[in-house]
Amino acid sequence: MARPTSALIHTDALRHNLAQARALAPHSRVMAVVKADGYGHGLERVARALEGADAFGVASLSDADRLRAAGLSQPIVLLSGFDEADDLPQLRRLGVETVVHHISQVEMLEQAADGDPIRCWLKVDTGMHRLGFAPEHLHEAHARLSAAASVADGIVLMNHFASSDEFDGDSPGNRQTREQQREFAAAIDGLSGARSLANSAAVLGWPDAHADWIRPGGLLYGISAVEGRNGEDFGLRPAMTLSTRLIAVNAVRKGERVGYAATWECPEDMLIGVAAIGYGDGYPRAAPSGTPVRVAGHDTQVIGRVSMDLMTIDLRGIPQAKVGDPVVLWGPELPVERIAQVSGTIGYELTCSITRRVRFVES
Numbered sequence: 001m002a003r004p005t006s007a008l009i010h011t012d013a014l015r016h017n018l019a020q021a022r023a024l025a026p027h028s029r030v031m032a033v034v035k036a037d038g039y040g041h042g043l044e045r046v047a048r049a050l051e052g053a054d055a056f057g058v059a060s061l062s063d064a065d066r067l068r069a070a071g072l073s074q075p076i077v078l079l080s081g082f083d084e085a086d087d088l089p090q091l092r093r094l095g096v097e098t099v100v101h102h103i104s105q106v107e108m109l110e111q112a113a114d115g116d117p118i119r120c121w122l123k124v125d126t127g128m129h130r131l132g133f134a135p136e137h138l139h140e141a142h143a144r145l146s147a148a149a150s151v152a153d154g155i156v157l158m159n160h161f162a163s164s165d166e167f168d169g170d171s172p173g174n175r176q177t178r179e180q181q182r183e184f185a186a187a188i189d190g191l192s193g194a195r196s197l198a199n200s201a202a203v204l205g206w207p208d209a210h211a212d213w214i215r216p217g218g219l220l221y222g223i224s225a226v227e228g229r230n231g232e233d234f235g236l237r238p239a240m241t242l243s244t245r246l247i248a249v250n251a252v253r254k255g256e257r258v259g260y261a262a263t264w265e266c267p268e269d270m271l272i273g274v275a276a277i278g279y280g281d282g283y284p285r286a287a288p289s290g291t292p293v294r295v296a297g298h299d300t301q302v303i304g305r306v307s308m309d310l311m312t313i314d315l316r317g318i319p320q321a322k323v324g325d326p327v328v329l330w331g332p333e334l335p336v337e338r339i340a341q342v343s344g345t346i347g348y349e350l351t352c353s354i355t356r357r358v359r360f361v362e363s
């Protein structure tokens with residue numbers, strides 16, 4: 001029998017979340033960010049479900065290639081930009097737009113005059129200090145791109161927020177986002193062109209920053225980027241259910257220990273379920289005893305260490321549990337954000353980490 005571990009992708013939830021993004025930012029166009037294999041949900045599947053988006057954002061040319069091979073004709077933007085001059089013919093062939101964040105890219109574009117012009121998204125660093133031109137160098141970069149025969153008219157101006165998930169109250173992150181908005185406005189003063197600032201958290205919490213193009217990623221998958229809040233709190237629907245089945249139910253005596261390093265000691269005689277999923281499938285090994293999990297529709301908890309192929313589950317309170325019962329690790333009934341929080345990470349990392357042996361199914 002095939003391993004019962006599967007990731008069910010809810011394409012209706014993807015469409016719902018896209019509609020939600022549009023409702024939140026009715027005057028903006030939407031770039032659906034589908035990098036990292038659609039945040040682990042499957043690139044082509046996600047892009048087809050989100051074909052109503054105005055553009056797709058990817059992190060690699062090979063992802064752009066896959067989208068074109070799947071027959072998608074929307075604009076595609078290479079969010080980290082191209083790396084070398086040899087990438088430019090491929091950008092042209094695939095009709096891909098590119099972020100330009102470094103002077104070396106400006107130079108390569110200036111030297112690549114032959115062929116169709118390429119649309120550029122010029123990125124200014126407003127304080128995240130990852131990618132982008134320093135504000136004082138932005139105008140020069142813009143002037144050189146505008147003069148380059150290889151660059152299409154209509155350069156888009158963009159930045160990226162570091163802390164837009166902190167939108168309530170007066171926290172350092174909140175102040176940083178306001179500062180980044182001011183920096184952006186000052187840096188682009190005198191330049192014309194569409195503007196793009198907002199990632200998911202800014203779509204949810206910073207309407208002033210919606211501008212011409214929003215760039216939601218996590219939001220489309222129903223995952224909240226905001227600490228302590230689930231996608232559902234924002235009217236979003238989770239796009240993935242990760243599930244498996246019980247492959248053993250064992251009675252274990254009080255005082256016995258369970259799993260690697262014997263981290264769980266049974267406080268009483270109890271039933272323990274063994275589920276066919278582990279960190280080899282992408283479930284986080286860091287999930288401690290007490291992490292929520294659902295067995296046959298009942299809430300219970302992970303106990304002991306998560307191992308590569310298996311995990312052990314507390315079946316006290318579910319005496320009828322039996323081999324073959326469904327086990328849900330996350331999904332609409334159990335937000336991935338809760339698993340992430342107790343595992344010291346974010347929902348994005350969990351969905352991105354599902355491994356190839358998990359069977360993907362679509363609904």
Ligand SMILES: *Cc1c(COP(=O)(O)O)cnc(C)c1O
Pocket residue numbers: 033035079160198199200201215216217218219225
């Ligand atoms: C990944 C990414 C996004 C999307 O971020 P989310 O938090 O998932 O919405 C937007 N813009 C850029 C430049 C990105 O790299």
